[in-house]
Amino acid sequence: MKRGHADLPLHYGTVPPWLAQRMSLLGGAIVEAIVLEYGRTALLQRLSDPFWFQSLGCVLGMDWHSSGITTSVMNALKKAINKRSEELGVYVCGGRGKSSRQTPAELIQIANKTGLNGDELVRNSKLSAKVDNTAVQDGFQLYLHSFIVTVEGEWAVIQQGMNPNERMARRYHWLSSAIDSFIENPHTSVCGRNQGLILNLTDKLAAPTKGGILELTHELPDKLMREISLILPRHHEVEAKDVNLKRLGAALILAHETNIKDFESLLLLEGIGPRTVQSLTLVSEVIHGTPSRFSDPARFAFAHGGKDGHPFPVPLNIYDETIDIFDKAIHQSKLGDKDKSDALKNLSRISQEMEKGFVPNNYFDDLVQKERDTSYLYGGKTVFGNAKKPKDKGQQLKLWD
Numbered sequence: 001m002k003r004g005h006a007d008l009p010l011h012y013g014t015v016p017p018w019l020a021q022r023m024s025l026l027g028g029a030i031v032e033a034i035v036l037e038y039g040r041t042a043l044l045q046r047l048s049d050p051f052w053f054q055s056l057g058c059v060l061g062m063d064w065h066s067s068g069i070t071t072s073v074m075n076a077l078k079k080a081i082n083k084r085s086e087e088l089g090v091y092v093c094g095g096r097g098k099s100s101r102q103t104p105a106e107l108i109q110i111a112n113k114t115g116l117n118g119d120e121l122v123r124n125s126k127l128s129a130k131v132d133n134t135a136v137q138d139g140f141q142l143y144l145h146s147f148i149v150t151v152e153g154e155w156a157v158i159q160q161g162m163n164p165n166e167r168m169a170r171r172y173h174w175l176s177s178a179i180d181s182f183i184e185n186p187h188t189s190v191c192g193r194n195q196g197l198i199l200n201l202t203d204k205l206a207a208p209t210k211g212g213i214l215e216l217t218h219e220l221p222d223k224l225m226r227e228i229s230l231i232l233p234r235h236h237e238v239e240a241k242d243v244n245l246k247r248l249g250a251a252l253i254l255a256h257e258t259n260i261k262d263f264e265s266l267l268l269l270e271g272i273g274p275r276t277v278q279s280l281t282l283v284s285e286v287i288h289g290t291p292s293r294f295s296d297p298a299r300f301a302f303a304h305g306g307k308d309g310h311p312f313p314v315p316l317n318i319y320d321e322t323i324d325i326f327d328k329a330i331h332q333s334k335l336g337d338k339d340k341s342d343a344l345k346n347l348s349r350i351s352q353e354m355e356k357g358f359v360p361n362n363y364f365d366d367l368v369q370k371e372r373d374t375s376y377l378y379g380g381k382t383v384f385g386n387a388k389k390p391k392d393k394g395q396q397l398k399l400w401d
Contacts, residue, residue: 004173006050006230008067010162015062015072016383019307022319023060023072026283028080029326030056033287033341035088036333040150041177043090047148047156048175050230052286054297059286061304061314064242064297065232067169070160071096074146086113089151094125100145100159107147116153127182128157132172139163140170230297238311238368242298245360251281251302251351252367253358265346268339272325275315275378277347279303279322284348293352305371305380312371313380313387 015023034043046052057069060076078092085091091110094103104122111118125147133142140161149155157174233242255278260266269277282303285293298311304319305312329340373390380387 004048004050004230006054006171006173006232008069008169008171008232009065009234010067010164010167010169015068015075016307018316018381019061019314020072020076022316022323023062023076024080025323026319026326027056027060027073027076028084029323029330030059030283030287031077031081031090032084032088032330033326035090036330037287037341037345040089040152041154044148044150044154044156044175044177047158048173049291049294050171050173051294051297052291053158053171053173054230054232055294055300056286058297058300058306059283059303061307061319063236063306063308064238064301064310065236067160067162067171070158070169070171071144074144074158078146091149093147093149094145096144100143103145103147107149110149114151116149116151121147121149121153121155124155124176125157128174129159131182132159132161139166140168232297236308236310238298238301240364242296243302243364244296244299245364246355246358247293247296247351248299248302249360250354250358251285251299252278253354254281254347254351263346263350266343266350268343269347272321275374276318276321276325279315279318280325280344281347281351283322283326284344285351288345288348302371305375307383309372309382309384311368313375313382315375315378315380317379 031043034046046056053073054065054069057073058064060073062069062072074092074095078095081088081090081092091106093106093110094100103125107121107125108118110116111121125145129142129145132140140163142159142161144158144160146158147155148158155174155176158171159174160169160171162169256274260270260272260277269280272280282300286300301311304322305314307314325340326344329344332338333341372387375387376389
């Protein structure tokens with residue numbers, strides 16, 4: 001069982017309709033592009049990676065580090081995917097609160113359509129929740145459970161728990177491939193902030209305890225969860241330390257200082273503005289990037305900003321153009337014309353090549369301010385209202401060397 005995990009500051013609130021609709025449209029296009037290019041198994045592998053999932057949420061315009069990414073992204077994907085499940089061969093079940101309790105019924109309904117073993121899928125859904133909620137008692141109570149299954153019977157689970165005392169949420173990711181057991185070391189990648197001794201009945205060393213569960217008061221299994229990367233900070237602003245500046249800078253150079261005519265593989269994108277190319281490059285990497293490329297999810301917030309204005313307001317005009325370009329490329333690709341989808345794919349490849357000789361400078365804060373100052377030009381919007389033209393635009397700085 002491959003599984004990952006992320007700790008996120010607990011945020012409350014709702015996603016405004018103007019963003020929710022666009023998240024569903026772009027999220028659906030990203031999913032379709034991955035399925036067409038790499039297959040359904042690759043989609044599940046990405047969804048089970050907490051870094052990739054966080055990067056997806058950022059590129060869709062959600063707050064870059066908050067717990068709300070999980071609910072909003074899964075809502076968006078469920079709406080987008082389930083409209084076309086028979087075509088894509090992918091189904092999304094469950095959700096938050098009451099929706100999570102509908103997962104078994106939804107899985108049985110899917111099984112009746114596809115011929116999959118519904119009872120087995122329901123069992124897998126319930127067991128994954130039991131492990132994270134009961135077998136591993138780490139202080140987080142589950143309130144969201146999403147189960148993604150393909151027509152081949154492969155599946156992934158994304159679920160989230162809440163610890164209101166610590167004002168943190170914890171997201172758990174599961175992937176069905178290579179599963180041996182739900183009750184013995186199912187976690188190859190459990191990460192999170194060290195919270196002291198926890199009860200972990202999935203630890204191999206807990207076998208005697210599981211055999212005599214009534215003896216728990218005599219000897220508790222006390223293995224600590226291993227700590228690895230994705231623990232996001234409480235600060236809301238995107239800071240330079242949250243971003244790989246070499247990667248971000250290369251993407252910005254490609255977008256703003258490169259003549260697309262110089263690259264034969266990008267000529268079909270000629271005429272698209274630099275700010276749109278910036279967004280397209282980051283979306284392209286979410287689709288085509290390798291796992292090591294998602295260690296800094298905050299970088300992907302520079303595609304479409306964030307609904308609370310961090311790092312800058314959501315540029316609705318750019319967002320809509322990005323959706324339109326990917327939709328058309330996918331449509332043409334399905335008709336046998338892959339030129340435009342290949343050009344979009346090459347954006348991420350060329351950006352990576354540019355990283356080799358790029359040296360970051362100290363103008364990150366100026367870059368963020370520039371995005372905020374020009375946001376009104378692109379239909380910038382947050383939950384607080386529309387972006388306004390700054391009174392004093394000031395001197396324009398060169399943001400990279």
